[in-house]
Amino acid sequence: QDGPQRKKRKSEVAEVDKQLDILAIGTAVGSILLYSTVKGELQSKLDGGHDSRVNCVRWHQDNCCLYSCSEDKHIVEWNTQTCKVKCKWKGDNSSVTSLCISPDGKMLLSAGRTIKLWDLETKEVYRHFTGHATSVSSLMFTTVKPMNENKPFDGITGLYFLSGAIHDRLLSVWYIRSDRKEKNAVMSFTVTDEPTFIDLTVSEVKEEPVKLAVVCRDGQLHLFEHILNGYCKKPLTSNCTIQIATPGNDGDSTPNPVPILAAAFCADKQSLLLVYGNTLQPIIEKVSLNTTESHVCLIRDIQKVLSLKTDVALTKVKTPVVNSDTKVLVPGIPGHSTAVKTPSLGKEKKKNKRKPGDTEESIEERLEALDIDVSKVKTPGGLPQTDSFAVLLVQGLESNDAEILNRVLNTRKENVIKNTVARMPIHAVIPLLHELTKRLQGNPYSASLMVRWLKSVFTLHASYLSTLPDLIPQLGMLYQLMESRVKTLQKLSRLHGRLFILVTQVAASETVQDVTEVNQTAKLVYED
Numbered sequence: 001q002d003g004p005q006r007k008k009r010k011s012e013v014a015e016v017d018k019q020l021d022i023l024a025i026g027t028a029v030g031s032i033l034l035y036s037t038v039k040g041e042l043q044s045k046l047d048g049g050h051d052s053r054v055n056c057v058r059w060h061q062d063n064c065c066l067y068s069c070s071e072d073k074h075i076v077e078w079n080t081q082t083c084k085v086k087c088k089w090k091g092d093n094s095s096v097t098s099l100c101i102s103p104d105g106k107m108l109l110s111a112g113r114t115i116k117l118w119d120l121e122t123k124e125v126y127r128h129f130t131g132h133a134t135s136v137s138s139l140m141f142t143t144v145k146p147m148n149e150n151k152p153f154d155g156i157t158g159l160y161f162l163s164g165a166i167h168d169r170l171l172s173v174w175y176i177r178s179d180r181k182e183k184n185a186v187m188s189f190t191v192t193d194e195p196t197f198i199d200l201t202v203s204e205v206k207e208e209p210v211k212l213a214v215v216c217r218d219g220q221l222h223l224f225e226h227i228l229n230g231y232c233k234k235p236l237t238s239n240c241t242i243q244i245a246t247p248g249n250d251g252d253s254t255p256n257p258v259p260i261l262a263a264a265f266c267a268d269k270q271s272l273l274l275v276y277g278n279t280l281q282p283i284i285e286k287v288s289l290n291t292t293e294s295h296v297c298l299i300r301d302i303q304k305v306l307s308l309k310t311d312v313a314l315t316k317v318k319t320p321v322v323n324s325d326t327k328v329l330v331p332g333i334p335g336h337s338t339a340v341k342t343p344s345l346g347k348e349k350k351k352n353k354r355k356p357g358d359t360e361e362s363i364e365e366r367l368e369a370l371d372i373d374v375s376k377v378k379t380p381g382g383l384p385q386t387d388s389f390a391v392l393l394v395q396g397l398e399s400n401d402a403e404i405l406n407r408v409l410n411t412r413k414e415n416v417i418k419n420t421v422a423r424m425p426i427h428a429v430i431p432l433l434h435e436l437t438k439r440l441q442g443n444p445y446s447a448s449l450m451v452r453w454l455k456s457v458f459t460l461h462a463s464y465l466s467t468l469p470d471l472i473p474q475l476g477m478l479y480q481l482m483e484s485r486v487k488t489l490q491k492l493s494r495l496h497g498r499l500f501i502l503v504t505q506v507a508a509s510e511t512v513q514d515v516t517e518v519n520q521t522a523k524l525v526y527e528d
Contacts, residue, residue, distance in 0.1 A: 024066055026054025028473035032068055049076035049085050058099045067108060069096035075110055089123050100139035104155035111136035115163060129174050131185050132165040139163050142210045142228060143203045160228050164195045170235060171195060187232035193218040197262040201269045203228060211265060219259030223291055240291040244276050244298045258302060277302055389416060390423035397431045405435065410449060421456040429461050430474060437478045
């Protein structure tokens with residue numbers, strides 16, 4: 001018989017309450033930061049567990065343990081009181097991207113390309129689940145009790161869990177069986193784009209449906225409501241889709257979609273918290289849950305809310321007063337890049353309004369107007385103009401305009417590339433490197449052009465890049481891309497050599513066949 005339960009000491013209760021105020025943040029260098037939300041400061045740092053980027057962290061619900069997974073293929077169990085590694089084991093043959101702890105706290109789901117269910121006591125694999133072609137980005141249990149209440153419950157058998165993967169529009173639901181026969185998903189939910197945020201209400205009884213909220217990359221929110229009851233062949237579509245748009249009441253403006261960033265169910269399970277707008281200044285709103293309509297569009301005027309204001313007392317940067325007649329030679333800090341407007345704003349607005357009879361300029365004409373030929377333009381006082389390619393490049397990076405970026409980055413002249421990189425502002429160097437890294441993964445012709453730009457950036461801005469404290473995470477993807485290309489260079493060289501020999505031999509054999517046969521009869525034949 002079990003003895004009476006030991007009373008928790010005050011220090012233990014305080015320690016558990018303290019853990020509720022700590023936010024665990026995984027970093028790109030492999031460490032984990034424990035941030036106190038009450039104090040607003042860094043409490044401690046967990047080091048020595050991972051060698052690469054941390055992909056997911058999960059708190060254990062019953063003790064002070066923390067579980068993390070990383071690109072280095074390992075899972076680490078941490079003791080947050082001592083900030084030491086409690087246990088470390090290999091989770092997959094590739095990077096481990098997601099974790100989830102079972103409701104009873106005795107099992108752990110981990111996922112890379114395949115999903116594994118671990119016994120936390122023995123650190124051995126209990127079940128395998130296969131079905132995703134790409135890396136799994138999210139894992140969560142959908143039930144806390146088995147639907148079949150007649151069978152004894154061991155804490156894990158009979159539960160359902162949900163998984164989603166990158167570049168995958170299907171969310172899979174898995175059933176944990178007592179045997180090892182079934183390894184495929186029992187049902188799936190379909191959405192319009194790759195899921196970026198998922199939340200659900202856990203089903204506690206058999207008749208209670210699971211409510212699922214999925215935010216997609218296209219900015220839409222899909223709501224599902226389904227009772228989990230075994231296998232379902234067809235993918236289930238959403239009961240309701242929610243979008244947000246601006247009103248567009250003015251005659252000149254048209255309604256624009258507002259992306260939804262995240263959504264979460266409230267405690268009553270009858271309302272939702274929506275996060276929308278931009279990531280710099282998001283808007284959080286509570287809305288009632290209504291799935292009777294298949295499509296809902298919420299009209300929100302976010303123009304005034306999203307206008308960013310900086311308190312002058314909180315910033316040390318002083319913006320100089322620049323006249324409208326002042327010539328800006330090279331784009332520098334934000335204070336020098338634009339001129340201060342004069343008080344006569346009303347006259348300028350009337351002057352800039354387009355008349356009904358005027359024709360609107362096309363994008364091509366506007367780009368041609370921006371493309372200034374320095375040799376043809378003569379400025380008063382002999383002041384030189386900023387290189388038009390540098391201006392276009394900065395505008396394309398800030399607006400993420402593919403047409404402008406293609407026009408600038410597809411140039412092949414070394415002199416133009418070098419001058420453009422030399423004239424561009426310092427704050428645009430990192431965005432340019434990110435854009436070049438993305439384009440390096442494209443076709444070989446584009447990659448060869450991007451290498452020229454990279455060479456100029458590293459040559460001209462090496463001193464600036466060496467001063468950045470977060471240079472390794474900023475350029476980590478570019479470094480890995482270059483490393484993978486270099487590793488395959490030797491194999492490609494060998495393949496090129498072998499193909500060259502084969503092609504040469506085939507060409508030589510065809511040439512030999514075309515040559516007329518020479519009479520090779522012996523001049524002297526000796527018979528014994």
